[in-house]
Amino acid sequence: xxxxxxxxxxxxxxxxxxxxxxxxxxxxxxxxxxxxxxxxxxxxxxxxxxxxxxxxxxxxxxxxxxxxxxxxxxxxxxxxxxxxxxxxxxxxxxxxxxxxxxxxxxxxxxxxxxxxxxxxxxxxxxxxxxxxxxxxxxxxxxxxxxxxxxxxxxxxxxxxxxxxxxxxxxxxxxxxxxxxxxxxxxxxxxxxxxxxxxxxxxxxxxxxxxxxxxxxx
Numbered sequence: 001x002x003x004x005x006x007x008x009x010x011x012x013x014x015x016x017x018x019x020x021x022x023x024x025x026x027x028x029x030x031x032x033x034x035x036x037x038x039x040x041x042x043x044x045x046x047x048x049x050x051x052x053x054x055x056x057x058x059x060x061x062x063x064x065x066x067x068x069x070x071x072x073x074x075x076x077x078x079x080x081x082x083x084x085x086x087x088x089x090x091x092x093x094x095x096x097x098x099x100x101x102x103x104x105x106x107x108x109x110x111x112x113x114x115x116x117x118x119x120x121x122x123x124x125x126x127x128x129x130x131x132x133x134x135x136x137x138x139x140x141x142x143x144x145x146x147x148x149x150x151x152x153x154x155x156x157x158x159x160x161x162x163x164x165x166x167x168x169x170x171x172x173x174x175x176x177x178x179x180x181x182x183x184x185x186x187x188x189x190x191x192x193x194x195x196x197x198x199x200x201x202x203x204x205x206x207x208x209x210x211x212x213x214x215x216x217x
Contacts, residue, residue, distance in 0.1 A: 044065075154197070
């Protein structure tokens, strides 16, 4: 668990200098955060992550030398958290690479700061709007096939319920209310789901469900 009294170290990776300057000022204005370093491309990001080991890394996807997807894939092999900034088909690839979430560059400062704190706490962050449509688009581009229900055989009946509700985007509180159990029970079942399906976080769970057409049409 993160140290509640420690400052969150944040690394920023983007090839746009003005954008980095704005985010830098925002982070440095927070009492519980500090900037651990900046990089202008994916290759520099991998080196920065190895050298500084930031708690959270804000990673752009489209950059020269090495893109954010490949950089995320390499960094996640040696680190436990990674944040992603931007939106398009590459978001889906970044999720598979191990990103803990995605944000839009148009996100409000308050949302960005809250997202950093959320990822630092061990949870995923999904920007409002089109995350489900992104995964649905990826599924439509895959070879046609029916729902692959066999992948859920490793789950208990209650874990399947939690899986489907989480894949639809429900919060822990909403799932607890729907299933008439406590949020602690939901968290326990969700951990079991992620472990059994070998997924890192809820964002990968959503991608998993869409790719296997487990949510219906």
